[in-house]
Amino acid sequence: MSLQAKLDAFKADFIAGKPPYNAPPEIHPVMARATAELIASGQAGRALKAGDRAPSFILNDPDGKPVSSAELLAQGPLVISFYRGVWCPYCNFELQALQEALPALRDTGASLIAISPQSAANSRKSLRTNQLSFPILSDTGNEVAALFGLRFRLPDYLIELYKNLKNDLPGFNGDDSWTLPMPARYVIGQDGIILYAEVNPDYTQRPEPQDMLAALVR
Helix, strand or coil: CCHHHHHHHHHHHHHHCCCCCCCCCCHHHHHHHHHHHHHHHCHHHHCCCCCCECCCCEEECCCCCEEEHHHHHCCCCEEEEECCCCCCHHHHHHHHHHHHHHHHHHHCCCEEEEEECCCHHHHHHHHHHHCCCCCEEECHHHHHHHHCCCEEECCHHHHHHHHHCCCCHHHHHCCCCCEEECCEEEEECCCCEEEEEEECCCCCCCCCHHHHHHHHHC
8 A cells, every 4th residue: 555545544534533543523624724824834845845955954863972964965865754643643654664665765875864853752762653764854943854944833723723632742852942844855966966855734644655765776
């Protein structure tokens, strides 16, 4: 089953309120409104795209070890997945799909990292939950995501919904900005130029891992 098919199946069950989700039906129009407004804002179109130069950055892994994008690029192309956090089931499905694709990525000489605003403890949880063997880096305050044009602040009505659902974003992330990255995937060449970019303001839509392979083998 493709990644998107899995996401669509999950979304259908979630909206239907099937166990174990049991989501209250009144939350779905609120979430849909926030997604529609983010799409309408046009921010995704202003994010970095293929042909742009990627910014350099250094972020910590869950053990506090700094990871440098420049050092990774010195070894080969770099694949980056920006995701929201371990609390997001759509993100977990994507991370699992990337783990499955990891051997094919490494065969091209590329390395893979995932970046989220969550704390180190929650990054460790992401690694355990999804059985990942690639690094997850903490982007506190979504500062690197902002360099790529991905950071946005949740609207006040969605913040209120998250609070009511006990989805404590400040607790997950260790900052009270109530910002997230739009889910995005990038392939960066060794010269720092972006070869592939997929940014989607609809967090329920994610590209297939194989979609980026063409950029790595050309």
